Amino acid sequence: MGSLTVRQLDDKLKTLLRLRAARHGRSMEDEVRVILKGAAHEAGRDVLEHFEPAMQPAPQGARQADSKGILLIIGGGIAAYKSLDLIRRLQDRGARVRCILTPAAQHFITPLAAGALAGERAYTDLFDAQSEFDVGHIRLAREADLIVVAPATADLMAKMAGGHADDLAAAVLLATDRPILVAPAMNPRMWAAKSTQRNLAQLVADGVRVVGPNRGEMAERGESGVGRMAEPNEIVAAVEVILRKEGPLTGKRILVTSGPTHEPIDPVRFIANRSSGKQGQAIAAAAAAAGADVLLVSGPVDRPDPPGVTVVKVETARQMLEAVEKALPADVAIFAAAVADWRVDQPSGHKIKKQEGRPQQLGLVENPDILATVAHRKSGRPPLVIGFAAETDRVIVNAKAKLAKKGCDWILANDVSPETGIMGGDTNTIHLVTASGVESWPPQSKDDVARSLIGRIAAALAKAKR
């Protein structure tokens, strides 16, 4: 049995299981294995010898000779129990895993459990003579191919953003020249706090990759929202993208905008459009698969983040512009977001009530044009700026006009009339409009459009280099 999925338990049982697993320093899956093993013991079954022993490192034979070294920094949060499962999953993919536990992490899991799974002692203390003698924090920082911080707590992210070095994890993160992937996990209010978002923006600007957090139930009773750590398989997918060998876009930084924007009218209503974010996400995923370092600035969508992509989530057009400007410089910027053209000039702080016989008048102001702002930058303009043109009639004529007006290099024009089913659908018909002409692509899936576009971009960058 490869893994056990713990779903469809009632909340009370799930909480009990989570607490029991955390107390024993095991993943929930391992805890279930141990419980089942105990039950089988009581039943006196001879099937016991076939049980996979809990908390054993993966057999050496499962590791590949050219395995990558991953330094897993485990922060102090209830999600730390998932990091034990993460060790196993990374090893299953052939990685060598070394662990550092922060002092707070040791309230949730033990160094013994992490060390037993990793097959090497877990490191905990900056001033521990033995570990400094064994490897030293500078070697820990440099020997890994990738550093993964999971769970990355608000405190750990603040330390990273501020350049602190007062414990082993922080010192290693400051001393490293290796790529860093963080998997944030915290209470939704802590995640939404201005200081956390400021630190996140700083980390992204510093080149740190981010996976999650996801929306869902928190460990605290009755709490839910954005703040759950990404699942171990999502973290592994992000690791694989970062460690993937050479691709045509390796070493390139690509910025993508995607999804709609929501412009508030009052606390419960907003102006938006029908964009699902599918096309932008597919482009971000295809760019990451081609080896690029991808930053996706996404408006609110109901879809999981694409693997191996750092996602900055925003609500409004103005927030999207701010996130895009912070993310520059980039080699390529692709604007696939369906930005709301207008916002309400004075959103109400309270819910607007109906007034008998008098329809509400909303004052609108135009939103900044994010694509045009970036494409017209005097300095720091990405060498290749690509926009979309969502049209319902005179598709090519309008797209050509948009290319000139927005100042971008390429426009991918598509007909978004309701009968085409493009908005929210899975396929797209694209006309690539550039200064040298128009090329019409056959109808294809949004994933295929993304791959074709990334192929085009790779060819254009290669040509520009020659």
Ligand code: CTP
């Ligand atoms: N765009 C943008 N910021 C805006 C509006 C649009 O970055 N405020 C970008 C979109 O991401 C897309 C391109 O501009 O790449 C064209 O978007 P589209 O909605 O087709 O055109 P608009 O500029 O909104 O013009 P119109 O609504 O008049 O067609």
